[in-house]
Amino acid sequence: MLSTLRQIVEEISRIPVLEEALQCVAKRLQQAMAVDCCAIYLADYQEQNFILVATEGLAPEAIGVTRVGFSEGLIGLIGQREEPINIDDAQVHPRFKHYPDVKEDAYHAFLGTPIIHQRKVLGVISVQQKTSRRFAEEEEALLITLAAQMALEVANAEARGLLNIAEEKKGFRRQGIIGNPGSPGLAIGIGYSPVVNKANLKDFIATRTTKPAIEVSKYREAVVKTKKDIEQLTKRVEDEVPQDVANIFHLYDHLLDAASLGKAVEDKIHSGWSAASALKQVVESYEAQFSQMSDPYMRERAVDVVDLGNRVFTHLINIKSSLPPMPDKAILVAHEVTATMLADIPREKLVGVISVKGANNSHAAILARAVGVPAVMGINDVPASLFADKEILLDGYAGEITVSPDGQQKQAFETLITEESELQHLLSKEEQLPATTLDEKHIALFSNIGLSKTLQDTADDRAADGVGLYRTEIPFMQHDRFPSEQQQMQLYRNLLVQFRNKPVTMRTLDVGGDKPLPYFPFQEENPFLGWRGIRLTLDHPEIFLVQVRAMLRASLNLGNLSIMLPMVTSVDEVRESKRLIRQAFYEVSEEAAREQLSLTKPKIGVMLEVPAILYQLPKIAELVDFFSVGSNDLTQYLLAVDRNNARVSDLYDSYHPAVLHALNDIAQRCRELNKPVTVCGEMAGEPGGVLLLIAMGYDKLSLNSSGLSKVRWIIRRTARNELSDLLQSALECSEASEIKSLVSEKLEMLGMGGLVRAGL
Numbered sequence: 001m002l003s004t005l006r007q008i009v010e011e012i013s014r015i016p017v018l019e020e021a022l023q024c025v026a027k028r029l030q031q032a033m034a035v036d037c038c039a040i041y042l043a044d045y046q047e048q049n050f051i052l053v054a055t056e057g058l059a060p061e062a063i064g065v066t067r068v069g070f071s072e073g074l075i076g077l078i079g080q081r082e083e084p085i086n087i088d089d090a091q092v093h094p095r096f097k098h099y100p101d102v103k104e105d106a107y108h109a110f111l112g113t114p115i116i117h118q119r120k121v122l123g124v125i126s127v128q129q130k131t132s133r134r135f136a137e138e139e140e141a142l143l144i145t146l147a148a149q150m151a152l153e154v155a156n157a158e159a160r161g162l163l164n165i166a167e168e169k170k171g172f173r174r175q176g177i178i179g180n181p182g183s184p185g186l187a188i189g190i191g192y193s194p195v196v197n198k199a200n201l202k203d204f205i206a207t208r209t210t211k212p213a214i215e216v217s218k219y220r221e222a223v224v225k226t227k228k229d230i231e232q233l234t235k236r237v238e239d240e241v242p243q244d245v246a247n248i249f250h251l252y253d254h255l256l257d258a259a260s261l262g263k264a265v266e267d268k269i270h271s272g273w274s275a276a277s278a279l280k281q282v283v284e285s286y287e288a289q290f291s292q293m294s295d296p297y298m299r300e301r302a303v304d305v306v307d308l309g310n311r312v313f314t315h316l317i318n319i320k321s322s323l324p325p326m327p328d329k330a331i332l333v334a335h336e337v338t339a340t341m342l343a344d345i346p347r348e349k350l351v352g353v354i355s356v357k358g359a360n361n362s363h364a365a366i367l368a369r370a371v372g373v374p375a376v377m378g379i380n381d382v383p384a385s386l387f388a389d390k391e392i393l394l395d396g397y398a399g400e401i402t403v404s405p406d407g408q409q410k411q412a413f414e415t416l417i418t419e420e421s422e423l424q425h426l427l428s429k430e431e432q433l434p435a436t437t438l439d440e441k442h443i444a445l446f447s448n449i450g451l452s453k454t455l456q457d458t459a460d461d462r463a464a465d466g467v468g469l470y471r472t473e474i475p476f477m478q479h480d481r482f483p484s485e486q487q488q489m490q491l492y493r494n495l496l497v498q499f500r501n502k503p504v505t506m507r508t509l510d511v512g513g514d515k516p517l518p519y520f521p522f523q524e525e526n527p528f529l530g531w532r533g534i535r536l537t538l539d540h541p542e543i544f545l546v547q548v549r550a551m552l553r554a555s556l557n558l559g560n561l562s563i564m565l566p567m568v569t570s571v572d573e574v575r576e577s578k579r580l581i582r583q584a585f586y587e588v589s590e591e592a593a594r595e596q597l598s599l600t601k602p603k604i605g606v607m608l609e610v611p612a613i614l615y616q617l618p619k620i621a622e623l624v625d626f627f628s629v630g631s632n633d634l635t636q637y638l639l640a641v642d643r644n645n646a647r648v649s650d651l652y653d654s655y656h657p658a659v660l661h662a663l664n665d666i667a668q669r670c671r672e673l674n675k676p677v678t679v680c681g682e683m684a685g686e687p688g689g690v691l692l693l694i695a696m697g698y699d700k701l702s703l704n705s706s707g708l709s710k711v712r713w714i715i716r717r718t719a720r721n722e723l724s725d726l727l728q729s730a731l732e733c734s735e736a737s738e739i740k741s742l743v744s745e746k747l748e749m750l751g752m753g754g755l756v757r758a759g760l
Helices: 002-014 018-033 073-081 137-164 212-238 248-256 258-270 275-291 301-316 339-344 363-371 407-429 473-478 485-498 534-539 541-554 571-594 611-621 631-639 657-673 687-696 705-715 724-731 736-749 753-757
Strands: 037-044 049-056 067-069 085-087 109-117 120-129 180-183 186-192 330-334 350-355 375-377 391-395 400-403 444-449 467-471 504-507 561-565 603-608 626-630 677-680 700-704
Touching: 002 018, 018 037, 018 049, 018 120, 018 137, 049 073, 049 120, 067 073, 073 085, 073 109, 073 120, 109 137, 120 137, 180 350, 180 363, 186 350, 186 407, 212 248, 212 258, 212 275, 212 301, 212 339, 258 275, 258 301, 275 301, 301 339, 301 363, 330 339, 339 363, 350 363, 350 391, 363 375, 391 407, 407 705, 444 677, 444 705, 467 677, 467 700, 485 504, 485 541, 534 541, 534 571, 541 561, 541 571, 561 571, 571 603, 571 611, 603 611, 611 626, 611 631, 611 657, 626 631, 626 657, 631 657, 657 677, 657 687, 657 724, 657 736, 687 705, 687 724, 687 736, 700 705, 724 736
Parallel strands: 186 330, 330 350, 350 375, 444 467, 444 700, 467 504, 504 561, 561 603, 603 626, 626 677, 677 700
Antiparallel strands: 037 049, 037 120, 049 067, 085 109, 109 120, 180 375, 186 391, 391 400
């Protein structure tokens, strides 16, 4: 029976249309359990009822027509109780409700169980027989097991089916397909799913060669052609995006160099493999290495390696690829969108991007954000081909896609786009004005920088009060060895000069555990609680000292450097870090004196992200100049939730009462200790979060530069002294949903509801 269950679940995943997949389940289950009837209902939360979507034994014409209210009948009772019901004779049960359309008068024995995914009832599956009897425990266990195994597949298949089902006929409402926000914005367009590269290295069958010199020559020629392609793509985008984003394509150049892919491929050729075979083996090896990394940014580099391999392969076998005709308002859809694929599309016709796989730190997402194109990434394996030539509403803020919308949905979405445009116009008019509340309290707004290899230089960054967090680990992660002190110094110097008259806070190297360096590998059972951040660098003072020396040398004659320590859990870690910083300072100050340059002692701060540190604030405060709350990691550690784990990511919520109480306690303690404190993280850039943080007393926020104008606009329309009631009510709530409702109401009262409705 176990094999039968497995086959049923596997069939669901293979069938792309929801109604067909569930009809298959109904038929197979009826046969497997030898029952007279099987029926599957799905929940429609907008209409608050269950709709019959598949059956073997009930009237087929009732499919898509019969609806059972959430509080009606036996199906509704199963949904309410969230547990199975096993009845000898359903028709005498007090909750039985007769639905003439389904024609179930002949059935008596009834067994039903809910289909639940992540605490949400997705539907109900039931079996019936004409004779009155109680289903055996083994039969009940079988149905429960099937429902549990198929829950995830139903959740995904539901999205797939909504693309092809004739909604008007079947009674389905068009719903949104949920993915991950990749690039903010709203768009209406036509799905465009081209085959950009017909050559696929993975499908190539490996072959040997007896002429390695010829194969090496062929490979090098293909590399030269690929480099020219990349150069053209770089020229196509470099006028539209910051230099750091254009440098994405320099990574491709780096990978093609002899020191990277090139040497490995040629070594394989000399061992007897053809050029294409050698390329295939090396690309697959690199892909496997990147894919196994815990750090999301590095994991996404596997996409770049495969894309580059396919481009070289295209030239190796002389295949010419071309784009099919595209609509004027195209939404690019692919199984995995790459940066080069995006650069291939004429910008004047591109209005949106959908990548079935991928994340918001992929190079495609970074490029989409740079050129201002909305993007949604990672949509549960909905086939890209099903979007082709269909009208699409794309919400890059919420990560939601609606396919083939009805007139009402489209009209509402067009209103959102108009509202967004008006708001963006208002925001841009105030981006150079101070972030001062109506009661004249200035809130300092800083940029978070360092998600790409080189520095940004955008209008938003220039409007910031400085840099609240510079993530120094990204350059380390993109080198093939530890960068030298001189290399680091030059990078840090560029940033400090860019913000010459403003404070810049640099976080020391925060790698290890979930962010491994490719040239410094180690594995751990639980990387989030492992050897990372300050723990790693204190164990390797030679790495820490070189980095701090580079920071200090970069700050000569400037004096705007602050240094922040990540992942601190004890007073001893701070003491030891300060000892090493003092050592580096004395060394650099001697050099500066010889060269008649001035060196200012940097302020030292600690990131508050590990809950243990919250109970040591008075002792830590004696040693440091400032604190910075890493709200993302603090939330993750407080709630014991890995937000990158799909099974529990819905439990990650910065509005959780425990998180708000922790943030409020930190603000109060820092005031008592007279220590400046900044909030770094997503909450500092979210409208409701900004209101709560200001109410708590935070007057320094550090966020991604793209959100600075929005937060500035909110602050300039808020009176700090009018938010105390909101905070008090929020702190009395027991659920995150209650807090969100309170905040939404407050935003509406302040006339800022549009920021939420338009996704801003």
